Amino acid sequence: MVAYDVLAAVRDSDAYANLLLPTRIERAGLSPADAALATELTYGTLRLLGRYDAVIALAAGRDVAAIDPPVLDVLRLGAHQLLATRVPTHAAVNESVALARRVAPSAAGFVNAVLRTVSRREPADWLELVAEEADSPDAALAAVHSHPVWVIRALRAALEREGRGDELLALLEADNASPRVNLVALPGLADDPAELGEPDRYAPTGLTAGAPFELVAAHEGRVRVQDEGSQIAALALSRAAPVRAGERWLDLCSGPGGKTALLAAEA
Structure with a gap:
């Protein structure tokens, strides 16, 4: 429900x-x-x-x-x-x-x-039947890939300007792919992401380990759901220079508190 x-x-x-x-x-x-x-x-x-x-x-x-x-x-x-x-x-x-x-x-x-x-x-x-019943090639793409026709045409035009028109189908498929769940291993609580899952490519605190609710570390509060970009934004501040006692940080793009939690762990 x-x-x-x-x-x-x-x-x-x-x-x-x-x-x-x-x-x-x-x-x-x-x-x-x-x-x-x-x-x-x-x-x-x-x-x-x-x-x-x-x-x-x-x-x-x-x-x-x-x-x-x-x-x-x-x-x-x-x-x-x-x-x-x-x-x-x-x-x-x-x-x-x-x-x-x-x-x-x-x-x-x-x-x-x-x-x-x-x-x-x-x-x-x-999918084959839906494409066959569509009244135009663009309408077929729109139905199969669940994008409005105007978006299909705009994406094609943008790709063709770059000489990459043959990438349209791959782009539509990627646009519908479910993003993987990235996790952050909070420093001081889970210092080695490799012990908990597959380390992420960019964030040194990041990892991928499947469904978060199945991880003991997540239930213990040592690991949280947080994408790499958000992690890197916080780490760019905390690791650009040594953290000093009494220093104040202000997060001007705060949402649910993921970056703040990582900064707190760093401190």
Whole structure:
């Protein structure tokens, strides 16, 4: 229900999913595993919304504009589970139907029928069909890669100006790739990132070690989620010169406190 609520808020009020999702997860009291699933369902569905809408339109035999928005969001979540996750087919369909009964009871049968149709084809087959049904090459790229047509054309034009027009497909695929989760080993608490995972390329405090909620060091507060760029911004200050007692630092681009936590560990 958390993922559905966030999708509905994005649809109804242009909410920022990255700001709303953590609050909804905390309010629901989800376990780490359930929080990870809710996160994947939310971001994964939003990332490939255009693709899933094209698949749903074909499976339902109608344009998605003709489907009630709450029902469409249920179908989008179900399509993501069926086409892009390891959730078993029966579980994805059954949970989606159960969700439909909560938000639009009269549409439960419709949701069941559409998602069972989606489940009968492999993801690659759906992509091929979506591309075939598009009314232009750019529309096909837009649907398959979930980018608006105007973005497709703007990216192509930018690449062609650099003589790199043949890189468009690679760019679209990279744009949809899930970023890896970077961690920071806080100095004084976890001094050797290599002992906990694979050291990152640029940040000397950075590492990659899979799902954070599975790491003992993360539960102990010795490791935090933080991308390399954020780590380097903090380290550029703390390691440019020796830290002096009584020195004051001001973070003018503070967010959730990652750089401040790293600076505190450095101090």
